[in-house]
Amino acid sequence: MPPYALDDFAFDLRRAVPPAAIWASSGTATVSQLPGTVCGAGGWFAPPLAAPDSTLTISFDLDGHRLVDAARPGAGNRGLLPAGGTWRPDRIVRRGTYHQYADGRLTSLAVESTLVPAYNSPGYVLTLTIRNRSANTHRIAVHPELAPTQVHDVPLASWGWVPPPPGSGEPVALTHDGLTADLAAEGEATFTIGVQAGAASEADVASEADAANTTRAWESRIALALRRIPVLTSDIPGLEQYYRRSLASGLVCWWDHPGFVTQPFIATSGLDGGALCAYAWDTGGYAPNVLSLMLGDSVLDIIESFLDADLTDRYAIAPDGTGLGVAYAYSGWSLVALTRAAAAERRLDPDLIARLHDVLTALDKRFQPDDQTGVLRDYGDQSNLLEMRGSGWEHVVASPNAERASTLDTLAELSDLTGAALPADELRAAAQQIRTEAIRQLWDDDAGWFRSRYPDGHTELAYSVQAFDVLRSGDYPPEIAAALISHLRPGAFLGEYGVSSVSAEDELHYETADIDWSGAGAYTGEAPQLALTLWQQGEPELAWDVLRRLFWMGEHYPYLPQDHYSDKPGAPASGRRINVIAGLTGAEAILTGLAGVQPNPDGSLHIRPNPVAAGNITLSGLGFRGHTVDITISTDDFEVIVDGQRVSAEPDGTVIAVRPAVSSCGSPNSAG
Incomplete structure (x- = not known):
C-alpha cells in the first residue's frame, strides 16, 4: 500500500491566501477555477494546446427564475453563494449554497462542483451535484456559457517562462449528458459537462469516467513518486502540514506527457502554462536528494536531458528538450548536485561522469x-x-x-x-x-x-x-x-514569516516590490535551504528557528508559490507566481537537515538527527537501496531502525544505516 494517498494532500480552500488562482493537474493538462465562483472554470492547458483565455460560467434556471453563480457580496443578493471547497492534486471541489424563504415557500439548494483536468485528452470535466434541502420539489436547468475563444497549438519548444498568450486555432467545444432535472424533496441531481478542443460529437461527450482516469493516473503517480519518501508525523504544530505541502509542490510539477523529452518531465512550474520548461538550476539545486528518491532510475533521464542541451548558452529546456534562455551561472553546480544524489543509489556509468565534466568545462569557458x-x-x-x-x-x-x-x-x-x-x-x-x-x-x-x-x-x-x-x-x-x-537576525535577514533575500539593513539594495531576489521576501527554496545550510554548519537552534518561520505556508497553500513575503503571510497577488519545484526544498531540509539523512555516492547512508525542544518527530518508511529506514526523534534523543532492527550510533553520534555498496570487483557504489 502506498505511504500516501491523494486525500493526504487535500487542502481546505477557505484557508488559501494570495495568489488566489488555484489550479489542478492531470499530468498532461491543467485547469484553473474561476475565482469567486462555485462552478466556473478559467484557462486551461494541454500541451501543445493552450486556452488561457477560456472561461466557463454557469447559471441555473430554478422553477423559471434565473439563479446566477459569481454572486456579488451585499444584502439582497439572490445568487449562488460560495461556501468553501477542497483542493486535491487531481481536482478542485467547491461548495455553494442558495437558501431563500419567500411567499411562504423555502428554496434551499446545496451545489457542489468538481473540476478535473482530463488525462491524455485536451480539456476538462466539470461535474455539478445539486441537492434539494427542502420538502419542496423543483425543476432545475443548468445553463453553461463558454466564452467564444479558441485553443491554439503552441510548439513544445516555445513553452518557456511566460504562459502562452491567447491565440486562434481549433474551436473549444462544450459537451454534456443532459442539463435538466426534477429535484424531488431532499433529492439530488448530477450533471457532467465537458470542455475540450475540437468539434464535439456524440462520442466525445464527457463522463465521470474521464475524471476517474485522471484520479487513477494520480494514484499511480503518487505510488511511484512517494514509494521511498518517508511519512512524517509530529506533535509540533505546523511541521507535518508544511512537509506535505512541500511534497505536493513537487508532485504538481510532475508531467508524464508522452510527447515530452522525458517521462516524467519535471517542470519548474507549469500549472498556469508558465515555466513549463525545466531549469537545471532549480531542478537539481534545491532538493536533489528528495527528487532523486522520487524519480528512481528516471533521474538519469533527467540528467541526460540537460546534458543534451547547450548549458553554455541556455538556462532551461523546453518540454521537447530544446534549450531556452541564456547561460545561467548556477546550472553546472545544480546538475552536479543532482548527479551526486543519483549516485547514492546506483552505480553511474563513468562515461556519464566524463560527459558531465566536459559540459562543466565548457560552461566554465563561457x-x-x-x-x-x-x-x-x-x-x-x-x-x-x-x-x-x-x-x-x-x-x-x-x-x-x-x-x-x-x-x-x-x-x-x-x-x-x-x-x-x-x-x-x-x-x-x-x-x-x-x-x-x-x-x-x-x-x-x-x-x-x-x-x-x-x-x-x-x-x-x-x-x-x-x-x-x-x-x-x-x-x-x-x-x-x-x-x-x-x-541572520530579526530586522535584517529574518522576518516573522521567512527570510528576506536581501537584508533589510541594506539600504542600497533592499526593496519591497520584486521580492524573490531583492528583499522583503525570497524565492521559495531559499529559506529552507538556508535552514539546511545551518544544520550542516552545526547551528541546529538557528536552523530550526529559520525553518519554523515557514510553517504557516503549510496551512495556507495547497502547493507552494514561487516566492513569498518574509514580514507578512502571503505572496504577491499579481504576476505569475503559481507553483514552483523549489517548494520541495522544505522536505529536503527536513529529511537531510533536521533528520540528518545523508545519502553518499559510495552507496552508504549516514543519519545524524537534530532533536529540537519543540516536540517529537517520526519519519517512517524511507527507502534506500532496498532497505527500509524509520527515524524517531524526541526532544533530546533519537532512534534509527533499519529493516526492523535498531542501529546504534557511532562514537561521533552518526548512525551508519547502510554500509558502502561494494561491487563484485571490489569497487564501491554498485547497484543496490
Whole structure:
C-alpha cells in the first residue's frame, strides 16, 4: 500500500491566501477555477494546446427564475453563494449554497462542483451535484456559457517562462449528458459537462469516467513518486502540514506527457502554462536528494536531458528538450548536485561522469576568468545570475564561485567511485584554490561579508542571501562562517514569516516590490535551504528557528508559490507566481537537515538527527537501496531502525544505516 494517498494532500480552500488562482493537474493538462465562483472554470492547458483565455460560467434556471453563480457580496443578493471547497492534486471541489424563504415557500439548494483536468485528452470535466434541502420539489436547468475563444497549438519548444498568450486555432467545444432535472424533496441531481478542443460529437461527450482516469493516473503517480519518501508525523504544530505541502509542490510539477523529452518531465512550474520548461538550476539545486528518491532510475533521464542541451548558452529546456534562455551561472553546480544524489543509489556509468565534466568545462569557458589571478570567474550581470534588480551581486562574486569549487570536488569524488579517470587531484587542488582566492580577494573583514567586484575594479557590499550559499561548498575558516551567520537576525535577514533575500539593513539594495531576489521576501527554496545550510554548519537552534518561520505556508497553500513575503503571510497577488519545484526544498531540509539523512555516492547512508525542544518527530518508511529506514526523534534523543532492527550510533553520534555498496570487483557504489 502506498505511504500516501491523494486525500493526504487535500487542502481546505477557505484557508488559501494570495495568489488566489488555484489550479489542478492531470499530468498532461491543467485547469484553473474561476475565482469567486462555485462552478466556473478559467484557462486551461494541454500541451501543445493552450486556452488561457477560456472561461466557463454557469447559471441555473430554478422553477423559471434565473439563479446566477459569481454572486456579488451585499444584502439582497439572490445568487449562488460560495461556501468553501477542497483542493486535491487531481481536482478542485467547491461548495455553494442558495437558501431563500419567500411567499411562504423555502428554496434551499446545496451545489457542489468538481473540476478535473482530463488525462491524455485536451480539456476538462466539470461535474455539478445539486441537492434539494427542502420538502419542496423543483425543476432545475443548468445553463453553461463558454466564452467564444479558441485553443491554439503552441510548439513544445516555445513553452518557456511566460504562459502562452491567447491565440486562434481549433474551436473549444462544450459537451454534456443532459442539463435538466426534477429535484424531488431532499433529492439530488448530477450533471457532467465537458470542455475540450475540437468539434464535439456524440462520442466525445464527457463522463465521470474521464475524471476517474485522471484520479487513477494520480494514484499511480503518487505510488511511484512517494514509494521511498518517508511519512512524517509530529506533535509540533505546523511541521507535518508544511512537509506535505512541500511534497505536493513537487508532485504538481510532475508531467508524464508522452510527447515530452522525458517521462516524467519535471517542470519548474507549469500549472498556469508558465515555466513549463525545466531549469537545471532549480531542478537539481534545491532538493536533489528528495527528487532523486522520487524519480528512481528516471533521474538519469533527467540528467541526460540537460546534458543534451547547450548549458553554455541556455538556462532551461523546453518540454521537447530544446534549450531556452541564456547561460545561467548556477546550472553546472545544480546538475552536479543532482548527479551526486543519483549516485547514492546506483552505480553511474563513468562515461556519464566524463560527459558531465566536459559540459562543466565548457560552461566554465563561457564565464571568463577575472583579470587578477585568473582563478575566480566573472559570472556576468543579473541575466546570468539570480536577477536582483539593482546593481550589486554581479560579476566576480563569492557565490557561484564557491559552487564551482564544490562541483570540482564532487566531480573528483564521482570519478574515483566510477573509474571515469578524470584528473581528480587537479580538480581538488583547483577547488581549494578557488576557496582561498574567494576569501583573499572578496572577503571584507570589517563588514563580515563578501564583496562583489566589477570588471573595472568597482566593488560593492550587497547583503544578498546568496552569500550564505558559500557555506555549503566546502570548509571555510570558522571565523568567516561565524561572521556570515551573525547577519541572520530579526530586522535584517529574518522576518516573522521567512527570510528576506536581501537584508533589510541594506539600504542600497533592499526593496519591497520584486521580492524573490531583492528583499522583503525570497524565492521559495531559499529559506529552507538556508535552514539546511545551518544544520550542516552545526547551528541546529538557528536552523530550526529559520525553518519554523515557514510553517504557516503549510496551512495556507495547497502547493507552494514561487516566492513569498518574509514580514507578512502571503505572496504577491499579481504576476505569475503559481507553483514552483523549489517548494520541495522544505522536505529536503527536513529529511537531510533536521533528520540528518545523508545519502553518499559510495552507496552508504549516514543519519545524524537534530532533536529540537519543540516536540517529537517520526519519519517512517524511507527507502534506500532496498532497505527500509524509520527515524524517531524526541526532544533530546533519537532512534534509527533499519529493516526492523535498531542501529546504534557511532562514537561521533552518526548512525551508519547502510554500509558502502561494494561491487563484485571490489569497487564501491554498485547497484543496490
